[in-house]
Amino acid sequence: MGFLEFGLIAPVAEYVAQELWSSISKPASTPAPRLIATRLTQSRRRSVKGSEVPSVKAPKPESVCRGCGITTRRGTHCPRCGREVSREKLIELAKIGRVAALNPESRKKHSETQRRHEAAERAWRSSPQADWPDENTFVRQIQPRLTAVTISALASTLGVSVPYAAYIRAGRYRPHPRHWQALAKCVGVSEGV
Numbered sequence: 001m002g003f004l005e006f007g008l009i010a011p012v013a014e015y016v017a018q019e020l021w022s023s024i025s026k027p028a029s030t031p032a033p034r035l036i037a038t039r040l041t042q043s044r045r046r047s048v049k050g051s052e053v054p055s056v057k058a059p060k061p062e063s064v065c066r067g068c069g070i071t072t073r074r075g076t077h078c079p080r081c082g083r084e085v086s087r088e089k090l091i092e093l094a095k096i097g098r099v100a101a102l103n104p105e106s107r108k109k110h111s112e113t114q115r116r117h118e119a120a121e122r123a124w125r126s127s128p129q130a131d132w133p134d135e136n137t138f139v140r141q142i143q144p145r146l147t148a149v150t151i152s153a154l155a156s157t158l159g160v161s162v163p164y165a166a167y168i169r170a171g172r173y174r175p176h177p178r179h180w181q182a183l184a185k186c187v188g189v190s191e192g193v
């Protein structure tokens with residue numbers, strides 16, 4: 001090995017040695033953290049004398065998938081292993097959610113919500129029904145404009161859960177007709193439009 005190669009490796013070797021030294025746990029009785037000697041580059045001696053000290057860029061570790069070991073662009077898993085990890089986590093969380101849903105307190109809350117919604121539907125059915133908005137108006141004018149409304153605003157306007165409001169906004173569920181007037185007002189649709 002020539003002098004040039006040694007001169008390129010020496011700063012890196014000292015950097016690695018310093019990093020390893022600083023990662024070791026030391027007893028509390030040890031005074032201030034000690035720096036290791038720089039015999040290869042003499043950087044401490046050079047800094048005292050004011051001459052140029054070779055600098056070392058910290059090496060950037062490659063991102064490696066924890067599952068299969070291939071190099072990834074970002075994250076801790078490659079796309080294939082990431083899907084598998086996500087699937088396993090989702091299954092685990094679903095099990096926890098099912099157990100929590102069977103909790104007596106959760107069942108009580110669910111029952112109270114169902115009673116409240118049924119009472120609101122009963123009151124709506126017994127009151128005189130407005131001619132507007134009809135189903136056609138909801139489908140053609142109101143539903144397309146719901147994408148501009150935040151999910152939280154929909155949930156608070158209708159008095160429903162955030163996930164249910166997200167389904168309504170996405171068009172997966174159609175809300176009960178008693179909500180159509182409130183939604184029309186929320187998206188700025190009036191009877192003459």
